[in-house]
Amino acid sequence: RKEVEQDPGPFNVPEGATVAFNCTYSNSASQSFFWYRQDCRKEPKLLMSVYSSGNEDGRFTAQLNRASQYISLLIRDSKLSDSATYLCVVNRGSTLGRLYFGRGTQLTVWP
Amino acid sequence: GAGVSQSPSNKVTEKGKDVELRCDPISGHTALYWYRQSLGQGLEFLIYFQGNSAPDKSGLPSDRFSAERTGGSVSTLTIQRTQQEDSAVYLCASSLGGGPSEQYFGPGTRLTVT
Numbered sequence: 214r215k216e217v218e219q220d221p222g223p224f225n226v227p228e229g230a231t232v233a234f235n236c237t238y239s240n241s242a243s244q245s246f247f248w249y250r251q252d253c254r255k256e257p258k259l260l261m262s263v264y265s266s267g268n269e270d271g272r273f274t275a276q277l278n279r280a281s282q283y284i285s286l287l288i289r290d291s292k293l294s295d296s297a298t299y300l301c302v303v304n305r306g307s308t309l310g311r312l313y314f315g316r317g318t319q320l321t322v323w324p
Numbered sequence: 325g326a327g328v329s330q331s332p333s334n335k336v337t338e339k340g341k342d343v344e345l346r347c348d349p350i351s352g353h354t355a356l357y358w359y360r361q362s363l364g365q366g367l368e369f370l371i372y373f374q375g376n377s378a379p380d381k382s383g384l385p386s387d388r389f390s391a392e393r394t395g396g397s398v399s400t401l402t403i404q405r406t407q408q409e410d411s412a413v414y415l416c417a418s419s420l421g422g423g424p425s426e427q428y429f430g431p432g433t434r435l436t437v438t
Contacts, residue, residue: 217366256415256430256431257367257415257429258429310372310419310421314367
């Protein structure tokens with residue numbers, strides 16, 4: 214079983230729509246959780262960390278459910294510039310820092 | 325300041341040849357990671373350096389793959405006797421320390437083995 218599973222999409226939504234991505238992780242010892250964004254043929258960049266109590270950054274809201282080992286990302290009022298692949302990322306919390314990446318969910322926002 | 329840099333940006337090589345990929349991390353970052361991303365696949369961890377030592381090499385797919393880091397800075401990833409399945413984008417990342425610090429990625433080296 215993969216460490217991190219995501220629905221690959223693609224999600225195609227109009228500007229202004231709200232879209233949600235989900236991800237599950239298999240290792241209950243996982244400690245740190247992130248969403249990275251990857252534009253086409255570019256490197257991944259950190260979008261936001263995910264905290265146990267849930268957190269918000271502008272139009273982006275991340276949630277974590279440790280009991281279900283489930284992470285979500287909600288994007289409100291989608292912009293054309295949100296079109297990208299969103300990577301769910303997990304760290305087991307050891308000092309080693311290795312990140313486990315999901316395969317990504319592709320989002321296209323159309324005008 | 326300067327981000328993570330990698331060279332070359334693209335490399336085309338014939339099957340069986342050796343290749344060296346270079347990563348220059350952000351100055352002051354002690355942790356350095358190599359990942360690879362094959363077409364349509366997620367990022368696959370290869371190796372992690374803390375300073376010059378590699379406490380986690382568990383992701384290296386075969387003994388044809390090796391990496392070193394000197395002076396706690398630049399790292400090279402070497403692939404010997406390349407195979408077509410080695411074709412991928414090789415990404416390097418660095419972070420201030422080990423543990424769950426934010427990792428900053430370089431632009432990658434796109435390797436094509438013909």
